[in-house]
Amino acid sequence: MSMNKGSESIIDIEGLSFSRGSRQIFRSVDMQIPRGKISAIMGPSGTGKTTLLKLIGGQLRPDAGSIKVDGLNVHQISRQRLFLLREKMGMLFQSGALFTDMSVFENVAFPIRVHTELPEDMIRDIVLLKLQAVGLRGARGLMPSELSGGMARRVALARAIALDPDLVMYDEPFTGQDPIAKGVLVKLIRQINQALGHTSIIVSHDIQETLSIADYIFLLADGHVIASGTPEELLNNDTEQVQQFMRGLPDGPVPFHFSTDDMLTDLFSQESANA
Amino acid sequence: MRMRWIEIMVGFFMVLGILALLGLALNVSGLKLATKANTYTVQARFENIGGLTSRAKVTLSGVQIGEVKSIQIDKKRLVAIVTMKIYSDVDYLSTDSSAKILTAGLLGEQYIGISVGFEEASLKDGDTINDTQSAMVLEELIGKFLFNKVSN
Amino acid sequence: MLDQIASLGRLGLDRLAGAGRAGGVLWQSLVAKPEPVVMFPLLLKQIYFVGVLSLVIIIVSGLFIGMVLGLQGYTILVDYGSEQAVGQMVALSLVRELAPVVTALLFAGRAGSAVTAEIGLMKATEQLSSLEMIGVDPLRRILAPRLWAGFISMPILAVIFAMVGVFGGALVSIEWLGIFEGSFWSNMQNSVDFSEDVLNGVIKALVFGVVVTWIAVFQGYDCVPTSEGISQATTRTVVYSSLAVLALDFILTALMFGDL
Numbered sequence: 001m002s003m004n005k006g007s008e009s010i011i012d013i014e015g016l017s018f019s020r021g022s023r024q025i026f027r028s029v030d031m032q033i034p035r036g037k038i039s040a041i042m043g044p045s046g047t048g049k050t051t052l053l054k055l056i057g058g059q060l061r062p063d064a065g066s067i068k069v070d071g072l073n074v075h076q077i078s079r080q081r082l083f084l085l086r087e088k089m090g091m092l093f094q095s096g097a098l099f100t101d102m103s104v105f106e107n108v109a110f111p112i113r114v115h116t117e118l119p120e121d122m123i124r125d126i127v128l129l130k131l132q133a134v135g136l137r138g139a140r141g142l143m144p145s146e147l148s149g150g151m152a153r154r155v156a157l158a159r160a161i162a163l164d165p166d167l168v169m170y171d172e173p174f175t176g177q178d179p180i181a182k183g184v185l186v187k188l189i190r191q192i193n194q195a196l197g198h199t200s201i202i203v204s205h206d207i208q209e210t211l212s213i214a215d216y217i218f219l220l221a222d223g224h225v226i227a228s229g230t231p232e233e234l235l236n237n238d239t240e241q242v243q244q245f246m247r248g249l250p251d252g253p254v255p256f257h258f259s260t261d262d263m264l265t266d267l268f269s270q271e272s273a274n275a
Numbered sequence: 276m277r278m279r280w281i282e283i284m285v286g287f288f289m290v291l292g293i294l295a296l297l298g299l300a301l302n303v304s305g306l307k308l309a310t311k312a313n314t315y316t317v318q319a320r321f322e323n324i325g326g327l328t329s330r331a332k333v334t335l336s337g338v339q340i341g342e343v344k345s346i347q348i349d350k351k352r353l354v355a356i357v358t359m360k361i362y363s364d365v366d367y368l369s370t371d372s373s374a375k376i377l378t379a380g381l382l383g384e385q386y387i388g389i390s391v392g393f394e395e396a397s398l399k400d401g402d403t404i405n406d407t408q409s410a411m412v413l414e415e416l417i418g419k420f421l422f423n424k425v426s427n
Numbered sequence: 428m429l430d431q432i433a434s435l436g437r438l439g440l441d442r443l444a445g446a447g448r449a450g451g452v453l454w455q456s457l458v459a460k461p462e463p464v465v466m467f468p469l470l471l472k473q474i475y476f477v478g479v480l481s482l483v484i485i486i487v488s489g490l491f492i493g494m495v496l497g498l499q500g501y502t503i504l505v506d507y508g509s510e511q512a513v514g515q516m517v518a519l520s521l522v523r524e525l526a527p528v529v530t531a532l533l534f535a536g537r538a539g540s541a542v543t544a545e546i547g548l549m550k551a552t553e554q555l556s557s558l559e560m561i562g563v564d565p566l567r568r569i570l571a572p573r574l575w576a577g578f579i580s581m582p583i584l585a586v587i588f589a590m591v592g593v594f595g596g597a598l599v600s601i602e603w604l605g606i607f608e609g610s611f612w613s614n615m616q617n618s619v620d621f622s623e624d625v626l627n628g629v630i631k632a633l634v635f636g637v638v639v640t641w642i643a644v645f646q647g648y649d650c651v652p653t654s655e656g657i658s659q660a661t662t663r664t665v666v667y668s669s670l671a672v673l674a675l676d677f678i679l680t681a682l683m684f685g686d687l
Contacts, residue, residue, distance in 0.1 A: 057560050086562040097557035100549075111561045159561075278468065281475045288479045292583030295590035299625045303518050303593055305616025331617065384617050 010035040010199045016065035027223040038200040040210045043220035049203040053169045058082050090160030090168040096152035098144040104155050105140040111162045130158040150181030167199045174206040314360040315400035319374045324355045325410025332386040333359045340365045369394040373406035449645040456570040469572040477538035478580030489588040493595025501604050514615035517596030522628045526589035531635035535668035539643035543664040546647025547657035581636025627683045639668040
């Protein structure tokens with residue numbers, strides 16, 4: 001935590017609580033995400049990493065606590081201000097979430113058309129530049145259904161950075177990608193972050209890839225941040241829970257079994273019910 | 276190009292819808308466009324109009340020359356007043372014409388049949404036909420028939 | 428016992444909450460300030476999908492239903508010697524009842540289910556979230572054009588259905604059964620009233636169009652974004668719209684023709 005002090009943070013989360021139905025996902029989470037760096041939010045599946053991104057984007061409302069992006073409380077500003085704020089945020093969804101009825105070119109052009117009134121030839125230039133950055137300028141005429149998973153994610157990345165946002169959020173960018181595509185994405189995320197100087201937030205549980213690009217890591221489990229720091233700090237963290245996740249051990253403080261009754265009781269209760 | 280195709284097809288769809296509505300209006304419900312201007316109205320009193328309704332046909336020798344506009348009760352004489360719209364090109368109905376309520380087929384719709392008389396002068400807007408014959412009502416007919424049988 | 432009552436109550440509250448959400452979705456999609464420049468091409472596209480592409484099924488069904496009506500009407504009416512009235516029977520039953528109802532049922536199956544599946548899939552593939560993050564309201568961009576397209580297409584389809592059906596009835600009665608053409612049409616024209624019958628039929632079709640499209644759009648938007656959830660939502664669209672159309676038809680008929 002000491003690293004944050006003094007340096008300016010772009011996102012400031014205080015006392016965040018959120019629950020879905022009866023399941024409490026976050027319990028009073030505090031987090032400061034530094035500006036201009038690549039921060040990773042890691043944790044086992046089901047700890048609400050994607051939910052956190054949706055909370056930051058204002059798509060979900062927290063039960064308690066506040067999220068400030070650039071000093072603005074996302075959940076208290078008007079709908080109009082929120083949409084203006086979202087112009088400065090890009091989000092790369094897990095599935096890519098390309099609009100299936102538009103070509104690659106139109107997908108990337110879409111946010112530009114919505115938010116600006118630039119002439120057509122300027123839009124063309126911007127789109128081609130962005131597609132060039134992800135190496136897919138040649139694929140501009142294709143439809144999303146004709147792209148491989150890795151290519152779709154790269155097009156989605158081009159769309160996410162179309163308006164040169166201050167903040168890009170990546171939701172599980174490496175999941176389900178082959179090693180080459182993973183390598184390409186890692187390189188792209190780093191390159192684009194350096195070239196555009198924006199803040200990146202990566203939600204992931206791919207340890208190797210994330211460790212290789214993140215400047216700072218937050219480890220989430222059981223509804224709160226259990227550890228945070230640079231990759232080296234986390235690798236050298238002695239806490240059992242942190243070690244289990246970082247080294248990928250099957251059982252530990254995060255149990256292998258979903259919490260339930262003792263197995264023997266379960267078996268016997270079944271027998272007595274049948275009897 | 277694809278957008279152009281969609282525009283054309285949607286336009287075609289709209290035109291088809293309007294044509295179908297026009298078809299329903301003119302062909303199926305027999306709505307006539309601009310009939311008001313070229314008709315004149317004539318009235319007739321009937322003791323009993325049977326099942327005559329407004330918009331029923333008015334014919335001369337079986338040819339339609341107009342339609343029933345409205346049906347009211349004459350409160351003084353307690354008979355029905357039928358107001359008819361006659362096409363203005365039919366200007367040869369004599370003032371002593373007679374009007375009958377007829378039935379198409381045994382159970383069909385009822386309509387008004389006009390027979391022309393011998394007077395020189397012809398009916399004008401607002402005139403009344405005095406010689407009328409009421410509708411045949413099946414129950415009365417059967418009643419008369421039975422009464423005749425019994426009295427014979 | 429107490430559990431059952433409690434679960435019944437919960438079910439009722441769930442349904443009520445669902446109705447509330449559906450109302451909210453409709454309100455937000457339609458009442459929000461319209462953007463004609465953006466909306467118009469999207470609307471055209473949706474009218475193409477739900478209206479133009481439903482034309483074939485509507486025309487074929489209309490033709491056959493009209494022909495069956497002609498045939499059945501003839502065999503019944505010929506016993507009473509009033510087979511000329513077959514035109515009247517065909518036209519009245521089509522214009523008042525069959526055109527709006529059958530069109531709405533076919534529309535729910537053909538267009539409604541497609542709309543639900545499309546919106547559901549957009550939700551499952553995060554396209555709706557993605558729009559929201561880009562700063563575009565999916566209610567206005569995705570839902571509103573589909574709603575308007577349904578409202579516009581349904582009455583047009585029903586009118587075409589009625590006209591084709593009358594034509595099918597005429598084909599059978601005049602060409603095949605040999606009813607005199609003049610009496611077929613004049614009987615029909617004397618008994619069908621434009622405002623009483625035709626316009627009421629169009630109003631019915633409009634009401635059904637609103638209900639079916641609303642159900643379809645909402646089920647897609649509110650579905651559980653998994654393949655199972657989408658398939659359930661699609662089924663629900665067809666079942667709910669069919670039930671709603673039939674029940675509403677009774678109410679509307681009672682109001683329009685029942686002299687209540």
